[in-house]
Amino acid sequence: MSTSDKSNETEDRLVIAVPSKGRLQEKAMEFFGQAGSPIKKSGSSREYVGRLGGVPNADVAFLSASEIAGALGSGQVHLGITGEDLLEEKLPDPKSAVHIIKPLGFGHADVVVAVPQSWIDVRTMADFDDVAIAYHARHGERVRIATKYLRLTRNFFAAHGLADYRIVESAGATEGAPAGGTAEAIVDITSTGATLAANNLKILDDGVILKSEANLIASRTATWGPNARAAASKILEMIEAVARAKNVVEVRFLHDVSDTKLLRDLEEQHNARVPFPYDEDGARVSLIMHVPDAKVHDVVSHLYAAGKDAVTVTEPRYIFQRGNPLMAALETKLG
Secondary structure, eight states: OOHHHHHHHHHOOEEEEEEOSHHHHHHHHHHHHHTTOOEEESSSTTOSEEEETTOTTEEEEEEOHHHHHHHHHHTSOSEEEEEHHHHHHHOSSHHHHEEEEEEOSOOOEEEEEEEETTOTTOOSHHHHHHHHHHHHHHHSSOEEEEESOHHHHHHHHHHTTOOSEEEEEOSSOGGGHHHHTSOSEEEEEESSSHHHHHTTEEEEEEEEEEEEOEEEEEESSSOOOHHHHHHHHHHHHHHHHHHHHTTEEEEEEEEETTOHHHHHHHHHHHOOBOOSOOOTTSSEEEEEEEEEGGGHHHHHHHHHHTTOOOOEEEOOSOOOOSSOHHHHHHHHHHO
């Protein structure tokens, strides 16, 4: 192998960006761990690089959620975990730069327009427009909106036909800006609304700009060599296997193969299915059905009524099927 080939092989590694701290990092680490690929930090706990266990040619970079969005857009990393809010804020054209592989079910936050609760008659963006125009006429200056989300704010306000305002870029706790006198209203993220309420702010009825959560995202601008693609394929196959197994149990019982009606009834009534082929010429088989977790008692009761004596229930960790739909969708986007 030539020196050039060795260099290319070294460079052709999958790079995955993971949040560098806080709850998002914890949930991201848990996510990869559940998929059988635990993240291993290199050296001390303060290191900002690591490896993905069980996956050759895969490195981990620990970045802030905001940095991850930028790194995905510029192609510095192949995969990353961050929110749609940051993609929309940091990237001029997110759809051309990245591909959202899968929402992850954590890191929920809404980007919202919030105003003081004392603005009793202001409930909608149209009401806000009226106040902004009146404020300008009375004070000779535009109403101020504190935010870190400059692009999202401008686009949302333009969509509602609002122009009589100015943005004050927030460097700290945005929700404190109205009480501190540095802005009249804010655009910020909130998970529960509790912090806004504690600062005497309310969300406008039509003021939800974006509902966001953490996503596994792929860069469409990164260089995807064969090693990087192979590593991504393995990760995505594991992730899909975990997703199939979620909220599903395996119910095992002895079955007379001539009784096709029982299996048909279980599928129609309880969404239970037989995932594997079995010998239909045999007399009795130890049959496995995949059953939604919430339906397990109904299925067991149905089996008892059909004369079954013993039923075992287990929780699968992974359910693999031929094909890799997540990777196939990514390959389509990469071209």
